[in-house]
Amino acid sequence: MVSLDQQTDLTRLFDLLSSVVDPEIPVLSLQDLGVLRDISVTDDVIEVTITPTYAGCPAMNTMQADIENKLAEAGYQQVTVRQSLSPAWTTDWMSENGREKLRRYGIAPPATSACGQQKSTIECPQCGSAEVKRISEFGSTACKALYQCKDCLEPFDYFKCI
Amino acid sequence: MNPPSTTALLDTPLLNYCIALGDDSLTLGHRLSEWCRNGPFLEEDLALTNVSLDFIGRARLFYSYAAKLEGKGRDEDDIAYLRDCREYRNFLINELPNGDFAVTMARQLIVDVYDMGFFSALTQSQDPTLAAIAAKAIKESRYHLRRSEEWIKRLGDGTEESHERAQNAFDQLWGYVPEMFEMSDVELQLVEAGMAVDRSALKANWESTMQLILKQATLDVPNENWAIGGGRDGIHTEHLGYLLAEMQFLQRTYPGQQW
């Protein structure tokens, strides 16, 4: 049974954490990214569950610290951040809102779902052209590949499907 | 000595199993990290180090789980930094020096094809943590393989020199492959318990995939009849000592140092 107070608290906690962002793509919140999986309150202890994007993603430690700091600032002292591996994170969990934010930020959102279904085409985030070429399978971070637009010639990051 | 209880029988082998899988990932991850700022061009430098990070991340997951199973207060860093050569259990192929770019990519292809088979089988493990790590790893390996396969085709079907170097690379590495498919008795017990993967069963698939890729790359499947092993028993090449010396220096010199 979730008491009314806990319910109110949970909403407030989700609100608070909506301002915690990916340190490497600061336009995306952990919710947009699908990294924030759950928040639960047992007695006075808050447990936040996050899941790593990539096993070796160096941003995970920062995200964990940012969550703890954000909750501490709001007066919540007893916080545990738990990393869960299963089910494995997929770019399918990225919200529609998150995809749009990425595009405006200059990063092309993932074009296919994790099981390989085509969702959209890879389009240049600058001019919208679908005439693009891949320059490298790996970009500035593990989650991105490097592309170039054949029309406006701008190079851009593409958020890989995984 | 009393015979070990069933739990102990599974616990210690499972702990060692996790450490060995972590060692495979860490040694290869470290080797790849040595390419940082030495890559042939910027994008490739980034790619090599990104792949390195994936392997190091994998090692962390296996070591953390091992530390938890052991329950003696060691953590992932202790396992990585405070064990000597003979306690490392990785396959020898992972500790070999990078060689030229062809050797690095040939090894990567060998390992990536192996990892695809291994981790997809490990997702079926009765042990939920191993299955979860495998589900994570396989997604990354799919990406790794796409790249190593492309590179081998480019090198093999490229210039005379790149072809020759790629062929030499596979010839040099081929004798390190058999140990990847040899099972120990202890590991077979874990297989029977539904936790581990029977690696010997992966061999046929690995061979047919490699034959196909090498053929497309206009390379010959090496006709090597030597085989060297011992990694899972802690018997290593001399190269591992140098690798650990560099990797462990800081923690050995300033124990517990953080940054």
Ligand SMILES: [Zn+2]
């Ligand atoms: Zn464009």
